[in-house]
Amino acid sequence: MPTTRKLNTAAVGSRYMVPVVRSTFRILEELSVAGAAGLNELTHRTGVAKSTVFRILSTLHSLGYVLRDERRNYHVSPRVADLVSDTARGEALSNTAMPLMLKLRNEFGETVNLGELNFDKVVYLAVVPSDYALRFSERPGISVPAHASALGKAILAFSRPEVVDGLINGRELEILTRNTITKADEFRRELKRVRTRGYALDREETSLLATCIGAPIFDAHGHPLAALSISGPSSRFNPRRNAPVVEALLAATAEISRQFRWRSEAELKPTG
Template identity: 30%
Template sequence: MSQTVDRALSILPLLAQGPADLGQVAERLGVHKSTALRLLRTLHEHGLVYRQQDQRYRLGARLFALAQEAVESLDVREIAHPHLVALGEQCGHTVHLAVIEDSEVLYIDKVESRYPVRMYSRIGKPVAVTVAAVAKLLIADLSEAERRALAERLDFPMYTPRSTPNAAAFLKELATVREQGWATDLGGHEESINCIGAPVRGADGRVVAAMSVSAPNVVVTADELLALLPLLRRTAEAISREYSGNAHHPAPATPALQKEIP
């Protein structure tokens, strides 16, 4: 029975590459056509594959519906929380998780710093979109048209002299974030607070959440915080792998990350 299930499941990645006929499926599985046909019929009955008029098979609509239902049932906060706690224990600083909803970026989880100096951020509270590292990561993943439209609607308050001053500067920074795969807020919201962020991605590679490590400069310098980027990104990749259900989700190489740090 296990061999039958294994063979049936092996058909799905094959058809994900495009429609295939009975002979191609049998050849790929290394079985007789009658065996391949029996497997295909079973998958067809469950809506996982569909036979076209040209007698080739492709993935069925039921498979996509199941995938969508699985994605919608996932709770990124529940999956991420143990990783956030572990990261907080390792580095000792405040760790956040944020998502974007209706052009607003919200914190959905927080692990407090072990140091007596605490941040005033709260779960459910919107973040400062134009300066926060998590916001930059989430907005940078939008399409170019969406990024531009959002930038034109935003106000750009100068919280500190390091705040993003206007839409052009914001779009330029988002382009950098897209290219390098991480973001910072070095005194842009509060002069005394620095922050680094990394994206959490779904199975399709899109950013579903963003996480960050923040610390006051009386505890660590900006350079010392930036040195935690490899650890932060490894944690984000671990969450991404678990969230997407992909054990082979690529993890960034530490040496390359170290070169990225300014």
């Protein structure tokens, strides 16, 4: 049975302590230890009133910091870790990916994007724009709905089931164009197709007249860290009819995954 953690409150004077904030962190700590837990178990483990635990979990779930599965168990979502590690990891990913992003842009002439998942959105970490006058490109820091983008679908297809469940269960998927997939069953089938072929397509689902192909970047444990994509006007860019584009993108994401794993492992090795 998982052990419990005691919240360290010694460094903060009790008169400045906000009880609901303390309870929130107590719940998050217990979830991180247990991996998954239901309302009753968390109430028992934290010693917090059940009604308070329920309200805190409901709030954290609506904000995307916890996920709820079909058994009504709660899990800490990747968004919690992202609060701490997003900036450093994003910078490291961008630095690792940039040479290959430039190579892809120079080879195919289209915009190349690097993005990571942030709950129901994909945040652009780096963009190498096309040199064409007619082009589609976003700025780093901009976010788009994950379900409509090749970047988002590439990451979600290889994410844990509870991550996908948290995105689509009981939620209305935003309609961006007439091609946006908004039905949960259809979206799950789309993710299955992505897993089978290894890459995702955005066929004018985020923006009319724009087509995009994306593939995931994995960490040492096989979890998707981010995704890389190539995008361009539909009139000029059709990756399904251009096998070299698919092959080059998959080769680039495999190489970024390898380099990032090596870099992460090197940083963890003790020195001296």
